[in-house]
Amino acid sequence: xxxxxxxxxxxxxxxxxxxxxxxxxxxxxxxxxxxxxxxxxxxxxxxxxxxxxxxxxxxxxxxxxxxxxxxxxxxxxxxxxxxxxxxxxxxxxxxxxxxxxxxxxxxxxxxxxxxxxxxxxxxxxxxxxxxxxxxxxxxxxxxxxxxxxxxxxxxxxxxxxxxxxxxxxxxxxxxxxxxxxxxxxxxxxxxxxxxxxxxxxxxxxxxxxxxxxxxxxxxxxxxxxxxxxxxxxxxxxxxxxxxxxxxxxxxxxxxxxxxxxxxxxxxxxxxxxxxxxxxxxxxxxxxxxxxxxxxxx
DNA sequence: AAACAAACCAACCGCCTGTCC
DNA sequence: GGGACAGGCGGTTGGTTTGTT
Numbered sequence: 001x002x003x004x005x006x007x008x009x010x011x012x013x014x015x016x017x018x019x020x021x022x023x024x025x026x027x028x029x030x031x032x033x034x035x036x037x038x039x040x041x042x043x044x045x046x047x048x049x050x051x052x053x054x055x056x057x058x059x060x061x062x063x064x065x066x067x068x069x070x071x072x073x074x075x076x077x078x079x080x081x082x083x084x085x086x087x088x089x090x091x092x093x094x095x096x097x098x099x100x101x102x103x104x105x106x107x108x109x110x111x112x113x114x115x116x117x118x119x120x121x122x123x124x125x126x127x128x129x130x131x132x133x134x135x136x137x138x139x140x141x142x143x144x145x146x147x148x149x150x151x152x153x154x155x156x157x158x159x160x161x162x163x164x165x166x167x168x169x170x171x172x173x174x175x176x177x178x179x180x181x182x183x184x185x186x187x188x189x190x191x192x193x194x195x196x197x198x199x200x201x202x203x204x205x206x207x208x209x210x211x212x213x214x215x216x217x218x219x220x221x222x223x224x225x226x227x228x229x230x231x232x233x234x235x236x237x238x239x240x241x242x243x244x245x246x247x248x249x250x251x252x253x254x255x256x257x258x259x260x261x262x263x264x265x266x267x268x269x270x271x272x273x274x275x276x277x278x279x280x281x282x283x284x285x286x287x288x289x290x291x292x293x294x295x296x297x
Numbered sequence: 298a299a300a301c302a303a304a305c306c307a308a309c310c311g312c313c314t315g316t317c318c
Numbered sequence: 319g320g321g322a323c324a325g326g327c328g329g330t331t332g333g334t335t336t337g338t339t
Contacts, residue, residue, distance in 0.1 A: 016307070016333085038324065054325070055308070090327060105328070106306050 013047040017056055021046060025053055026061055034062075059100045066098035070107055078104055079112060 017025075028044040034057060037050040046053060059065075070078070074096060081092045089101035089108075096104065 014309075036324090050324080051310090052308075058326095059307080087328065101327075102307080109329095110305055 011047060012049050014052075017048075017060075021048070022056070022061060025056060029057060029061070034058075059102050064098060065100060067103075070099075070111075074099070075112065078108060079116070082108060082112075 024044050024046055025040070028040060028046075032043070037054040040046065040050055040053045041048055044053075048056075077095055078092060081095060085091050087105075087108075089105045093099055093101040093104050
């Protein structure tokens with residue numbers, strides 16, 4: 001037997017929020033600030049549980065939330081970070097401050113998961129149809145994705161992104177706009193900002209470690225295959241050295257804790273754009289429908 | 298036009314973690 | 319140390335919308 005749910009009390013309202021309730025909650029938060037959610041229902045008069053209030057605020061009413069379609073750049077970030085971090089939606093959302101973890105999770109479950117599945121099917125189709133015997137580790141490093149085939153299918157992903165909701169969410173958007181003035185007058189640097197920064201540093205560090213480990217793994221395998229020249233060996237040494245140095249820097253950052261600088265997002269973006277250009281371009285140009293038609297052959 | 302299926306997403310549930318006493 | 323509690327998180331549900339037959 002676990003703890004009884006906080007919303008089991010009689011008289012607690014459930015289900016979709018009404019504009020009136022939103023206004024009450026927004027007014028309350030404007031006056032008292034977000035936090036201490038336990039007191040919100042009692043003090044505001046809302047017949048909602050504290051959890052529900054917090055969720056409504058963080059996911060819909062909080063200022064600065066971007067709603068609507070995800071653009072291709074956001075898709076790229078989500079896909080890469082999901083591959084790296086797994087289903088840690090809050091961590092992923094920390095790199096997309098305008099999106100909520102719930103939004104990202106929903107988008108992943110309804111759009112991206114499906115898209116990736118069909119993409120992988122198309123990819124394996126491509127790999128098995130090509131000469132598998134000539135497949136080398138170099139192809140692994142560069143992905144081996146059927147970029148050209150997908151490009152040549154002459155498609156656009158715009159219809160996948162075309163989704164609009166006529167539900168009450170748009171009203172919440174209006175409330176958010178009303179709050180913009182309030183946000184400007186709020187202190188710009190809070191404790192939660194620092195926590196977020198520290199979390200980003202940790203995420204970023206594991207991201208880089210992952211990449212370096214992958215590089216090391218690839219190079220170790222190449223060494224085992226005994227197919228490298230003297231020039232390659234020098235490059236490999238620098239890969240091992242790079243990893244060693246990063247481990248030292250990451251350890252220092254840990255010691256410094258929240259004093260550290262915000263992780264350099266541009267480096268992440270650089271990696272997305274440069275290292276995975278072919279893969280992501282191919283993926284983003286591939287719509288679910290296109291995948292299906294691709295697989296029909 | 299109606300019935301049904303699929304897709305979407307807001308909200309809920311329950312577990313986990315951090316903090317306070 | 320450990321119990322109680324609040325907040326955070328990810329998985330899941332279920333109501334609504336959209337598409338298809």
